[in-house]
Amino acid sequence: MFQRPPLRRPLLCSVLLLMSVSTFALTEQEDDPEGRVPQAENIELDRPIDEEVVIPAPQPETKQPESKQPEPELPESEQPETQAPETAAGSDEAQSPAREKSGEDKAAAGDTAVPEEQPVAEEVAKPLRLLGSEVPPATSTRLAWSPSQHFEGVYSATPVLVVNGAKPGPSLCLTAAIHGDELNGIETVRRVMYNLDPANLSGAVIGVPIVNLQGFHRGSRYLTDRRDLNRHFPGDPNGSSASRIAHSFFHEVIVHCNAVVDLHTGSFYRTNLPQLRGDLTNPKVVKMTKGFGSTVVLHSDGAKGTLRRAAVNAGIPTVTLEAGAPMVLDEVSVSHSVKGIRTLLNQLAMVSKFRLWGDPEPVYYNSTWQRATTGGIIFSEVKLGESVRKGDLLGTVTNPITNVRKEIRSEYNGRVLGMAMNQVVQPGFAAYHIGIQAPQEQISPPEEVTAESPPAKEEKTEGATEDTAEGAATTDEPASEKPAGEPVERSQEPETVESDED
Ligand SMILES: [Zn+2]
Numbered sequence: 001m002f003q004r005p006p007l008r009r010p011l012l013c014s015v016l017l018l019m020s021v022s023t024f025a026l027t028e029q030e031d032d033p034e035g036r037v038p039q040a041e042n043i044e045l046d047r048p049i050d051e052e053v054v055i056p057a058p059q060p061e062t063k064q065p066e067s068k069q070p071e072p073e074l075p076e077s078e079q080p081e082t083q084a085p086e087t088a089a090g091s092d093e094a095q096s097p098a099r100e101k102s103g104e105d106k107a108a109a110g111d112t113a114v115p116e117e118q119p120v121a122e123e124v125a126k127p128l129r130l131l132g133s134e135v136p137p138a139t140s141t142r143l144a145w146s147p148s149q150h151f152e153g154v155y156s157a158t159p160v161l162v163v164n165g166a167k168p169g170p171s172l173c174l175t176a177a178i179h180g181d182e183l184n185g186i187e188t189v190r191r192v193m194y195n196l197d198p199a200n201l202s203g204a205v206i207g208v209p210i211v212n213l214q215g216f217h218r219g220s221r222y223l224t225d226r227r228d229l230n231r232h233f234p235g236d237p238n239g240s241s242a243s244r245i246a247h248s249f250f251h252e253v254i255v256h257c258n259a260v261v262d263l264h265t266g267s268f269y270r271t272n273l274p275q276l277r278g279d280l281t282n283p284k285v286v287k288m289t290k291g292f293g294s295t296v297v298l299h300s301d302g303a304k305g306t307l308r309r310a311a312v313n314a315g316i317p318t319v320t321l322e323a324g325a326p327m328v329l330d331e332v333s334v335s336h337s338v339k340g341i342r343t344l345l346n347q348l349a350m351v352s353k354f355r356l357w358g359d360p361e362p363v364y365y366n367s368t369w370q371r372a373t374t375g376g377i378i379f380s381e382v383k384l385g386e387s388v389r390k391g392d393l394l395g396t397v398t399n400p401i402t403n404v405r406k407e408i409r410s411e412y413n414g415r416v417l418g419m420a421m422n423q424v425v426q427p428g429f430a431a432y433h434i435g436i437q438a439p440q441e442q443i444s445p446p447e448e449v450t451a452e453s454p455p456a457k458e459e460k461t462e463g464a465t466e467d468t469a470e471g472a473a474t475t476d477e478p479a480s481e482k483p484a485g486e487p488v489e490r491s492q493e494p495e496t497v498e499s500d501e502d
Pocket residue numbers: 178179182263264265501502
């Protein structure tokens with residue numbers, strides 16, 4: 001139904017390029033002699049790059065030889081160079097379709113950073129150790145993660161972009177495409193990562209544009225064994241393939257994060273209004289939602305086995321950022337997401353000044369699904385984001401054979417946060433995701449996200465989700481949703497939301 005987006009090809013190219021560049025980082029010797037690890041090469045992710053030129057080859061050619069030497073390189077001397085690129089980085093963005101004024105943001109960041117140049121000397125960030133490499137402060141690099149359970153040469157390594165700031169602060173991780181067909185997050189991570197200036201960053205940002213490379217290559221949501229990776233966190237080193245992959249990713253990457261934003265889109269021909277999902281009983285999660293301006297925030301603690309839930313259980317505040325539909329890249333969703341994450345960086349005091357996204361508080365919602373009661377072709381009468389009153393017509397489902405037509409009317413006063421695209425549906429298909437504003441007392445008071453390592457109280461959600469038959473493939477469908485008609489005004493509104501999500 002959907003054309004593969006044109007962006008896909010360059011994207012693939014750049015992914016391949018990323019991988020070829022990053023293979024060096026796959027340092028075999030994780031068990032280092034004296035606890036030392038090779039220093040990662042500073043490749044200055046914020047350096048302006050004319051994408052057309054760079055994607056082909058010149059970049060890797062020059063990079064690869066350098067990277068063979070794991071000796072420390074250029075952090076200090078390269079510093080001045082990072083200044084020049086900075087302004088131009090804006091122009092890189094400017095030629096991208098993004099409508100946001102990142103050039104200005106950038107300039108603003110630069111401006112405010114000037115006075116801060118002084119204190120920098122006092123508080124110096126530590127090198128970041130990740131994936132067998134050490135990333136010095138004020139540098140950026142590409143590393144690679146590959147699940148330990150692959151067999152030699154078969155599994156491709158997943159690029160991990162790292163920007164380690166000059167100043168100390170929390171590590172924010174951005175993960176995308178845990179579902180291989182969810183493209184908006186991939187582009188969002190790229191835009192954020194390639195416009196960060198390590199010299200003006202407090203803490204580190206770790207971006208994994210495509211977690212599920214297996215699925216991505218096949219344009220599929222799932223892993224090759226048709227399991228949903230996002231139902232297997234935090235994983236099990238002795239479990240199913242999906243579970244081992246999840247375990248590897250969780251323990252090699254996620255545990256190094258002080259906060260995580262996991263990017264998703266709607267599933268199965270559904271599209272989502274850009275929205276955050278998080279457990280609003282968790283004060284640090286609430287803190288994360290505060291930076292997103294008037295963005296919709298949906299309360300849910302996450303389905304079992306999702307990265308979000310597993311990370312929160314391990315003491316790492318995590319939100320899901322949902323925007324758009326699978327298999328499609330849409331500018332509105334991407335730029336909203338980018339803007340949101342940049343504002344979050346500000347909220348976490350990691351950047352001195354990205355332009356704040358206005359002051360409005362986020363709007364918190366609970367939600368419920370309205371389903372097709374009959375099978376047929378669904379056509380919607382409402383638009384994403386629209387406010388609806390009880391009784392409003394949301395859409396119709398028409399049986400193409402019998403010509404019987406049924407209406408779906410809203411059972412609530414609320415807002416359309418997600419919806420099915422026009423398609424053929426079965427009876428029971430979750431068609432409209434209606435947000436119902438949450439009472440303020442439901443939301444915990446926010447609490448700072450800090451660089452402290454999370455309390456290690458990792459829970460084994462594993463076994464339960466694990467090898468069950470339904471672990472395969474179908475999980476996201478409405479199965480876990482709440483019976484239609486049951487209002488969701490309660491504060492502990494559990495899995496409803498996840499059905500179309502992660
Ligand atoms: Zn997803």
